[in-house]
Amino acid sequence: KKTSKAKIYEFPGPYQVPYIGRIHDLPIQYMWLKFYEWAKTYGPIYQTSMLGAKFIIISDEKIAEDLLVKRAKIYSDRPQIRSLFDAKSTYGSMEYLPLMGRNKYWSRQRRFTHSYLTEATNNQYYGVMNFEAKRFLNNLLINPDNFGFWLEDMASKIMCQLTWDDTSFSAMYTQNAWGLLTQMSPAGPITNLITPLWELPIPINPWKKAERIRHDEQQALWMKLLLNTRAKLEKGEARSCFTKTYLQNEKTTNLSGDYEASSVIGMMALVGIFTVAGPLWYFLAAMALHPEWQKRVQEEIDEQCEGRMPTLDDAPKLPILRACIVETLRWKPNVPTGVAHEVEADDWYNGCFIAKGSRILPLDWAFMHNEDKYPDSYNYHPERYLEEKWPTYKEPLTQFPTVKGLTSFGFGQRQCLGQSLTHDELIVACGALCWGFNMKKKINPKTGKEIEIDINKSNSLLIVKPDAFQMAFEPRTQDRRKEIVHQWEVAEKKDIEERAEFLRSAKANFVTVAA
Numbered sequence: 001k002k003t004s005k006a007k008i009y010e011f012p013g014p015y016q017v018p019y020i021g022r023i024h025d026l027p028i029q030y031m032w033l034k035f036y037e038w039a040k041t042y043g044p045i046y047q048t049s050m051l052g053a054k055f056i057i058i059s060d061e062k063i064a065e066d067l068l069v070k071r072a073k074i075y076s077d078r079p080q081i082r083s084l085f086d087a088k089s090t091y092g093s094m095e096y097l098p099l100m101g102r103n104k105y106w107s108r109q110r111r112f113t114h115s116y117l118t119e120a121t122n123n124q125y126y127g128v129m130n131f132e133a134k135r136f137l138n139n140l141l142i143n144p145d146n147f148g149f150w151l152e153d154m155a156s157k158i159m160c161q162l163t164w165d166d167t168s169f170s171a172m173y174t175q176n177a178w179g180l181l182t183q184m185s186p187a188g189p190i191t192n193l194i195t196p197l198w199e200l201p202i203p204i205n206p207w208k209k210a211e212r213i214r215h216d217e218q219q220a221l222w223m224k225l226l227l228n229t230r231a232k233l234e235k236g237e238a239r240s241c242f243t244k245t246y247l248q249n250e251k252t253t254n255l256s257g258d259y260e261a262s263s264v265i266g267m268m269a270l271v272g273i274f275t276v277a278g279p280l281w282y283f284l285a286a287m288a289l290h291p292e293w294q295k296r297v298q299e300e301i302d303e304q305c306e307g308r309m310p311t312l313d314d315a316p317k318l319p320i321l322r323a324c325i326v327e328t329l330r331w332k333p334n335v336p337t338g339v340a341h342e343v344e345a346d347d348w349y350n351g352c353f354i355a356k357g358s359r360i361l362p363l364d365w366a367f368m369h370n371e372d373k374y375p376d377s378y379n380y381h382p383e384r385y386l387e388e389k390w391p392t393y394k395e396p397l398t399q400f401p402t403v404k405g406l407t408s409f410g411f412g413q414r415q416c417l418g419q420s421l422t423h424d425e426l427i428v429a430c431g432a433l434c435w436g437f438n439m440k441k442k443i444n445p446k447t448g449k450e451i452e453i454d455i456n457k458s459n460s461l462l463i464v465k466p467d468a469f470q471m472a473f474e475p476r477t478q479d480r481r482k483e484i485v486h487q488w489e490v491a492e493k494k495d496i497e498e499r500a501e502f503l504r505s506a507k508a509n510f511v512t513v514a515a
């Protein structure tokens with residue numbers, strides 16, 4: 001483009017229709033595929049726009065590093081999400097850490113979240129993951145056809161337990177997570193794409209009315225959960241959880257009070273559900289579609305864990321399991337468009353101009369299909385981390401492969417805070433599944449033929465999971481079946497007793513103190 005003063009070069013990109021840009025032919029479904037198709041025409045960094053918002057799409061890891069990591073100082077803001085109230089917390093709403101602008105709320109909540117998650121990781125999640133994995137396996141025995149619900153419920157229960165020591169509302173909380181995920185996704189309400197619709201007056205604005213209800217219910221729940229914990233704490237009846245830790249330290253944190261604390265804690269729980277459940281869905285599909293890898297993982301677990309269900313301590317001894325998990329995340333990246341960063345100042349890259357306010361999209365789908373790094377990228381090859389001839393092979397195998405550091409977790413100052421939790425939960429859950437069950441395609445009882453699993457169909461929200469499919473779970477042996485039942489009975493009984501004992505001694509202490 002030429003101006004009167006100087007030549008300003010811009011990145012190439014598809015032809016832009018005045019005002020609307022390229023919104024008319026950008027499909028809402030599988031948007032990442034269209035972005036990737038354009039990358040093949042316009043190169044590893046190109047630009048497009050939608051209703052005045054400029055997008056710069058990156059499909060080369062090095063360019064993403066150059067901008068989002070090396071120049072993080074001005075590349076770490078977030079774009080506004082139209083269909084949420086004050087998603088960036090510009091006006092002090094303090095509600096959605098991952099969506100906040102680079103402001104003081106983001107900075108203190110990021111520190112808070114990092115510290116709470118690190119503490120949980122260092123304490124191996126207080127045994128919560130092993131406990132929920134045992135429940136999950138037992139549920140699969142009782143009703144294997146409901147496996148999708150069980151796995152999402154496991155992810156939800158783990159987060160609810162860690163944050164509030166209460167898993168009773170986990171199914172409802174999964175629904176809440178779905179509500180927020182839909183609301184923030186380009187493929188959610190139409191107001192995220194045709195943004196001016198959001199400004200219609202309230203009486204003729206169904207989107208704003210619906211969001212008001214969703215938002216208020218979510219905030220009320222978060223506050224109720226915090227207040228419940230405070231009431232228990234006052235009676236000495238609160239067991240360990242993130243909310244209790246906050247309440248015991250509230251005077252020394254730099255959060256502004258209960259509203260902010262309930263939001264940052266509630267958000268931590270929400271964000272940990274579909275991020276982990278999505279890869280779990282795909283892992284199941286991978287095991288059913290690749291029985292040879294399932295067998296290798298099972299043999300590794302049997303040998304290394306001497307017959308017991310694996311725990312986190314076994315992770316270094318289980319490179320094949322880790323390879324299958326990492327390859328699942330690569331094969332079916334669950335945040336395929338990446339999460340956009342917004343640029344805070346005008347900048348130049350490779351001689352091209354990047355205007356302040358541009359949205360930078362690190363297209364994870366493209367990173368994961370880089371044929372130089374991941375040859376035969378559309379197929380499932382865990383051996384790419386286990387055999388020296390592949391470019392991704394890395395030693396020591398006690399540590400690598402690992403999901404930590406994958407491009408899927410984003411870049412720079414905004415990089416995901418849940419990498420260890422994801423790593424650990426996938427090891428525990430996938431390890432437990434392979435230990436307990438043979439996972440297979442289901443047989444149609446009428447035709448006697450296998451029911452195909454279509455892993456190319458998914459939703460198109462920011463965090464993706466496959467469309468529901470059917471598959472079969474068979475306990476590997478009769479002994480294993482008994483063990484699954486037994487280990488859950490023991491764990492559940494112990495949990496009930498511990499809770500009752502805690503309450504008894506809390507009540508006794510309370511009476512003594514009161515007297």
Ligand code: HEM
Pocket residue numbers: 097098099100110113268269271272273275276279334335338339340341408409410411412413414415416417418419421422
């Ligand atoms: C496979 C699992 C996961 C994937 C692929 C994933 C991916 C991402 C991505 C792409 C971002 C944005 C990074 C950027 O802007 O550059 C992000 C941010 C974040 N993630 Fe994750 N995530 C996962 C699991 C989790 C879990 C389990 C938690 C916590 C329980 C979590 C907590 C967060 C938080 C708090 C942020 C916001 C960071 C910020 O904005 O400063 N994530 N994640």
